[in-house]
């Protein structure tokens with residue numbers, strides 16, 4: 001095989017509880033400790049800027065409301081994400097409290113020069129787009145967003161001209177569109193062919209591979225960066241695969257489990273710029289960033305990975 005390298009429980013007594021809490025904190029700190037290698041990156045075609053192959057989604061996982069402990073737990077995920085070389089965080093006004101929770105995390109960590117902020121505009125009323133984006137910016141507490149995407153193509157004809165004008169004025173760095181779960185691919189294709197977008201976001205994973213036919217090749221041809229959403233099918237794919245032993249190729253790729261195998265499959269496609277798994281757990285974000293390190297599968301092995309998983313999942 002050839003590999004290409006591109007990295008009803010009784011209450012606990014108080015002292016025991018304190019010791020357990022300290023041990024848990026130490027374990028979390030160890031898990032989040034900066035690794036010795038930086039993640040592999042891919043360049044955004046429009047600019048040549050390199051970003052790590054794995055980012056962080058925030059749908060559901062960061063929608064924790066006002067609960068202080070839950071918000072702090074999300075902040076620890078963000079801390080571990082940056083400590084392990086992560087940069088791109090993706091959110092949307094659609095994701096409940098996720099935006100203020102990101103802002104809470106960024107506020108605790110201090111201003112992070114390495115942050116690559118990916119947001120969305122999500123309103124059917126074009127006239128409301130500007131106010132919504134400004135509210136999102138205030139939630140994050142950033143001076144401007146790096147990437148603004150039209151969420152699920154909603155009113156894209158109204159939003160896109162504004163986003164392109166904001167980019168021309170230096171108020172955004174990149175403009176994009178999103179879809180998921182195979183929806184409206186014909187329209188996505190038409191926009192990719194006719195509009196000067198920098199990014200496209202759609203679903204791509206070991207079992208949802210329709211985009212290999214047209215959208216991924218088109219992105220490469222049109223020099224559009226690709227964000228791959230739902231890499232684990234909202235966790236369902238991993239739950240199905242975790243019942244099965246890892247195939248031999250996983251060890252050859254340096255994968256510690258199915259999550260890394262699933263991510264390596266996605267980010268080794270040459271047209272993919274970054275996969276954006278969401279997680280609420282420090283150990284998982286460290287694991288996910290680990291998939292942007294070490295050997296990557298070549299085309300022949302990628303085909304075998306997909307065939308093996310199709311037989312299992």
Ligand SMILES: NC(=O)c1ccc[n+]([C@@H]2O[C@H](COP(=O)([O-])OP(=O)(O)OC[C@H]3O[C@@H](n4cnc5c(N)ncnc54)[C@H](OP(=O)(O)O)[C@@H]3O)[C@@H](O)[C@H]2O)c1
Pocket residue numbers: 056057058059060061090091151152178179180201228229230231232233234235236238259260276277278279280281283284285287288
């Ligand atoms: N139209 C759009 O624009 C659109 C649509 C869908 C998604 N998105 C973006 O894409 C992101 C990712 O998609 P998604 O949130 O639907 O689902 P996903 O990333 O495919 O799966 C998230 C689930 O996987 C679990 N998980 C993550 N890392 C894991 C690991 N290492 N081991 C085991 N389980 C793990 C998480 O549970 P734990 O919390 O326990 O880790 C969570 O339940 C979204 O958050 C959003 O930013 C955009």
